[in-house]
Structure formats: C-alpha cells, structure tokens
Amino acid sequence: MCPNYRIARVALACICVLALTAGLTGCAGDPGPPPTHTFEEVAPGVYFIVGTGSIFVQSNAMLVLSDEDALVVDSHVTPAAARALLASIAEVTDKPVTHLVNTHYHFDHAHGNQAFPEDVAILGHEFTRAMLMTDVMDQPTAAIFTGNIPDQISAWKEEADAMEDGEEKDQKLNEIRVQEAHYVAIGETDPTPPNVTLTSRMTIHRTFEGRDRPIELLHLGRGHTGGDVVVLLPNERVVFTGDLVLAGAAYIGDAYVDEWLDTLDRFEELEFDLILPGHGPTFSDMAQVDALRQFLSDFWNQASAAHEQGLSPEEAIAEIEWQGFLATAPDALKIHCVQTAYSRMDADGDPENSDSA
Numbered sequence: 001m002c003p004n005y006r007i008a009r010v011a012l013a014c015i016c017v018l019a020l021t022a023g024l025t026g027c028a029g030d031p032g033p034p035p036t037h038t039f040e041e042v043a044p045g046v047y048f049i050v051g052t053g054s055i056f057v058q059s060n061a062m063l064v065l066s067d068e069d070a071l072v073v074d075s076h077v078t079p080a081a082a083r084a085l086l087a088s089i090a091e092v093t094d095k096p097v098t099h100l101v102n103t104h105y106h107f108d109h110a111h112g113n114q115a116f117p118e119d120v121a122i123l124g125h126e127f128t129r130a131m132l133m134t135d136v137m138d139q140p141t142a143a144i145f146t147g148n149i150p151d152q153i154s155a156w157k158e159e160a161d162a163m164e165d166g167e168e169k170d171q172k173l174n175e176i177r178v179q180e181a182h183y184v185a186i187g188e189t190d191p192t193p194p195n196v197t198l199t200s201r202m203t204i205h206r207t208f209e210g211r212d213r214p215i216e217l218l219h220l221g222r223g224h225t226g227g228d229v230v231v232l233l234p235n236e237r238v239v240f241t242g243d244l245v246l247a248g249a250a251y252i253g254d255a256y257v258d259e260w261l262d263t264l265d266r267f268e269e270l271e272f273d274l275i276l277p278g279h280g281p282t283f284s285d286m287a288q289v290d291a292l293r294q295f296l297s298d299f300w301n302q303a304s305a306a307h308e309q310g311l312s313p314e315e316a317i318a319e320i321e322w323q324g325f326l327a328t329a330p331d332a333l334k335i336h337c338v339q340t341a342y343s344r345m346d347a348d349g350d351p352e353n354s355d356s357a
Contacts, residue, residue, distance in 0.1 A: 037088040039063070040282070043236035045208050047092065048276045049085070053175075056182035057081045058108040059278050062231065062240045063089055066206035066213055071099040073231050073240050074278065075112030080185035082112025099123060099204065101217060102194055103242025104225040105131035106254070107142040109278060113192035123202065124194030125219050127227025132193035140336040141253050148330055149183045198229070211235070218270075220244075221263035222256035230267065237273040246277045247288035249295045249324025253336045257300045258344050261293060295323055303341040313338035 034054040039047040045065035051057035058081070062073040070093055075082045089097065097117070102110045102124035110132060113122055136142060156176050163169040204215040216232040228244040243250055245267060267289075274284050299320065306316035317334040326334065 035088065036084040039088070039092055042274055042276065042282065043233065043238055045213075046233060046236055046238060048282055049088070050281075051076075051081075053178065055081060055084050056178050056185075057085070060276065060280075061085060062276055063092065064213075064215060064231075064233065065093055065095055066208050067210070068095070068206070069098040070095040071101065071204065071206075071215060072097055072116075073101045074103055074109045074242065075100055075116065077108045077111055078182065078185040079112055079115040079188050079190075080181075082115035085112065086115065101229065101231055102128050102132075103230070103240070103244070103278060104128055104228050105136065106225065106243070107137070107145070107189075109242060111189045111191060114190050121196050122192070122194040123196045123198070123217060123229075125227030125229050126197040126199055127225070128229075129193040129197050131225075131227070132191045136191050137189065140332075141251075144253075144330065144333050144336060146186055149179065149186075153179055153183070220266040221259055223260035223263040224250060224252075225254050226256065228263070230270075232270060232272065234271065237271060238276060239270060239272040239274070240276040240278075241267075242278040245275060245289060246292060247280050247283055248291040249326065250292060251326075252296070252299060253333060253340055255337075255340065256344060257296050257303075257341060260296050264289065264293060298323070299337075300341065303338055304345065306338070307342055307345050313342060 035052055036055045036057070038050050038052060040050070042048050047063040049061040049063060051060075056077065058077040059074055061076065064071040064073070070089065072085070072089065076085055086097065097120060100113065100116050100120050100122045102113070102122065104110070105124075105128040110124075110128070113132075116122065137146075153176060156172060156179070160169055160172045160176065163172060198217055198219065200219050202217040204217070206213045206215060212235065214234060216234060218230050218232055219228065220230065222228070224243045228242060230242065230244060231240040233239070244263065268286070274282055275288075276282050302320045303316065306319050311319065313335045314331075316338045317331060320334075320338070322329070322334065326337070
C-alpha cells in the first residue's frame, strides 16, 4: 500500500539552542562549544539527526532506541563528524550503540564508520561492502567533491575579505573555519566496510517500552547506487531513505537512473507516513517523490538524446538542463554523471563490478 501521508508528530530534542558563532556560551550559561547536532523525535525513541553547522557532517542520520540498545543509521562524512555524532547521542541516551547501518557507500554517509567502537555491527548491502573495500576515495565522486574544497575555501575567503565587519562576515568566517577543519579531517579517513551484509532484506528484532520494534533493512533495487538500503520501522510507519529518496533532485553520478524509477515503484508499495531523507528535512508529501521521478526522467531522456547524437560527455553537459545543486556543480561532476549514464546505455561491462555504484 502507499502511505496515507499522516503527518507524524515531532518534538525537538536539542541539547540546547545556540547560534553558530564561535565563542558563545553553552547551555544554562556554562561556557562550551555550540552543539553539533539536533535530534527531532519523530516517534517515541526514534530520532532524526541533523547537523547544526558547527562541524561539517554533510548528511543526516537516525537513532533508533530499543529496551536494550541503540541503532544508528549513517555515520557522516569523516571520523571527526562521526565522533561528534556519537558524543551527541550520548547526551540523548545512555544505551550502548550496537548497530550502525550504511544506507549506501558514498563518502558523506559512510566515511565515519571507523569512529564507531570495534564491537559495533556495521550493516549494509554487499555492494556497499565491496565498494568500501576498494580505492573509493580516489574514485570520481569522492575525488571531485573533495578536490573542490580548496577552491571553495579560497572563494569564500575572497568573499569575506570584501565584506564589511559585522554579523554576515562573522558567519562567513565561521563557515570557512568549519570547512578548513573538515578538509583536515578528511585526511584521517580510512574507509571501513560493513561487517554484516544483506542482499535483499534483514530484520533486527527489538522491543521498546515492552512493545515489539522490528527494524527492517530493505534493498528494493538499484537506484542512487548499486546497494541502496532503506530502514523501515513498520510499527512507527517511519522510513529512513538515505539518498534513494530525496525531495526533488538527487546526485546521479554513480546512479542506475534507468532502474531507479522501478525501485521507486517498489518503495511506494511500503507502508509509511514519514520519510527521513539523507539530506534535507523530513517530508510526507509524495509529490516530492514525483518531483524526483521527473528529475530522473528528464536527465535520462536528455542524456539518451545526447548519446544517440554521438556527443561526448564533455559535449553533452552543455545540452542537458541541469537541475538542483547540479546546476551549479563543476563540469567534472557533470561529466561524471553523463559518463555513468552512457555506461548504462552501452551496458559496458558488468555494472556490479564497476568502479561506480
């Protein structure tokens, strides 16, 4: 069945509310750094976790409590970000984190894995494990995004130099500080693969406050990557989707765009009320999923037309109407998106063993 779109009640579980300007005091007047995460309780003991901006995390996460332990979905972009996540979780619950789920292998969702304790079970699709056991940091997606950071910092510094002293300049300088710290943190990253894998589905059986709380991990088909996993809480009617389902446009550089729409069909057969995406706020309006469908269709049709005309990826990017963040993305990223689409069209080799997911 499709969701009935009932709006879930939410409660903000922030440690405290602070501006993101360095030097402000902590909660109750105690000095300290600003909080790194906010926790939105979307169901009893289920939290949607978003970074505040005081540290670069790049993706959302989820915390699911049970009577005995805690499960986390996605580990952020660096070990430093993951350590901040774990520290924030410790302020919300004293239950031990025993499971970490990777929704897919991309750096912004899985490169914090190594910061979790060694006895934590890291769960993910077999494809995610395979990718994280390769030279994933040197492959186009991570390399292009990471390689662009110094240029971004330089551009921001030029902007800051041109600003008058004041709140806006202070905010820009803080953004620079956060991004510089993030760039240093990347150097610590040692991609760590899941140590427990699935191919289609897995259920973790737990209870919460004496009631059953099954946690379902589902691979519905290839889409954003070759190993996307959504985490469904059927009793709470909440689903965390990683980057398989976002509101509108999504990154397609490693995507199986030609299969993604079928995967979305299977996703919409699930029963849920609230979507927790890997980026952006929660939503329940399925028109957002329709917008994602339209984005995927538009790109595939335009890329197919360019392919039929014999255009190179470098030529094709000028013919495609880019949407979302891709509209302002560097050409290298757009070229990678087209190269990946062309490889699907050509069925060039075995995509299960390709360097992109």
